[in-house]
Amino acid sequence: MASVRQTDPGTRRHTTSVVYDLARSIRERDIITYEHCRRVAVYVNRLARHMGWSRRASRDLALAGLVHDLGKTWMQNALLHKESALSSDEREEMQRHPHIASCILRAYGAPEQLIEVVLHHHEAYDGHGYPDHLAGEDIPLGARLLTVADVFDAITSERPYKAALEVGDARARIAAGAGTHFDPAVVRAFLELLDANPEFRLPARVSPLPPRKAPHITWIRHDSFDH
Ligand SMILES: [Fe+2]
Numbered sequence: 001m002a003s004v005r006q007t008d009p010g011t012r013r014h015t016t017s018v019v020y021d022l023a024r025s026i027r028e029r030d031i032i033t034y035e036h037c038r039r040v041a042v043y044v045n046r047l048a049r050h051m052g053w054s055r056r057a058s059r060d061l062a063l064a065g066l067v068h069d070l071g072k073t074w075m076q077n078a079l080l081h082k083e084s085a086l087s088s089d090e091r092e093e094m095q096r097h098p099h100i101a102s103c104i105l106r107a108y109g110a111p112e113q114l115i116e117v118v119l120h121h122h123e124a125y126d127g128h129g130y131p132d133h134l135a136g137e138d139i140p141l142g143a144r145l146l147t148v149a150d151v152f153d154a155i156t157s158e159r160p161y162k163a164a165l166e167v168g169d170a171r172a173r174i175a176a177g178a179g180t181h182f183d184p185a186v187v188r189a190f191l192e193l194l195d196a197n198p199e200f201r202l203p204a205r206v207s208p209l210p211p212r213k214a215p216h217i218t219w220i221r222h223d224s225f226d227h
Contacts, residue, residue, distance in 0.1 A: 128180075155170045
C-alpha cells in the first residue's frame with residue numbers, strides 16, 4: 001500500500017471531517033500531544049511532497065499525521081503525563097496506542113489506508129518496532145515517512161523529562177537510524193529537505209485548525225499543512 005490515497009470526493013470529505021474532529025478531541029485531552037500531531041502533519045506533508053507525492057496524496061498522509069497519536073488520549077493521566085521514564089509495564093501499556101487509534105478510526109469509517117499508516121507508525125525498518133514487527137517494505141510507505149517526521153518532532157521538542165535537541169543533533173540522530181529505525185530512502189529525502197530549508201523546524205505552538213463551523217469544502221481547499 002503506497003500511500004493514503006482516497007479518490008472519491010465524498011470519502012475524502014468525510015475523512016477530513018472525521019480527522020479534524022478527532023484532532024480537536026486530542027487538543028481537548030492533551031495539548032502537548034495535539035501540537036505534536038499538528039507539527040508532524042506539516043513535516044510529513046513536506047516530506048511526501050519532496051519525495052514526489054501529489055498534493056492530494058501528501059495531504060491525505062498529513063491527515064494520518066494529525067491523528068497518529070490519537071490512541072494516547074485513552075491512556076490514564078498517570079501514564080500520559082508522567083514526567084520520568086516509563087517502567088516496562090507502563091511502556092507496554094503505552095505501546096497499545098497505535099492499535100487503540102486504529103480501532104477508533106475504524107469505528108468512524110476512516111479509510112483502511114489511513115488506519116494502516118497510523119497503526120504502523122512505530123514499526124522500525126529492521127523489524128524491531130511495534131505493534132507487528134513489520135520490516136522493510138512490508139511497512140506501509142506512508143508509515144515509513146510518518147515515522148521519520150514523528151521522531152524528528154519528538155527529539156526536537158522539549159519535555160519535562162528531556163531537553164530538545166538542536167536541529168543539527170536531530171539531523172545526526174535521524175541519519176544514524178537509516179536502515180535500522182528508518183527506511184534509508186526516506187531518510188535521504190528528509191535530510192535533503194532539512195538541509196535545503198534552514199527554517200524547517202516549526203515553533204512549538206502551531207496555528208489552530210479551522211473552526212468547526214466552516215463548511216467542509218473550505219477545509220479541503222485550505223492547505224493547513226503547508227505552513
Ligand atoms: Fe506514537
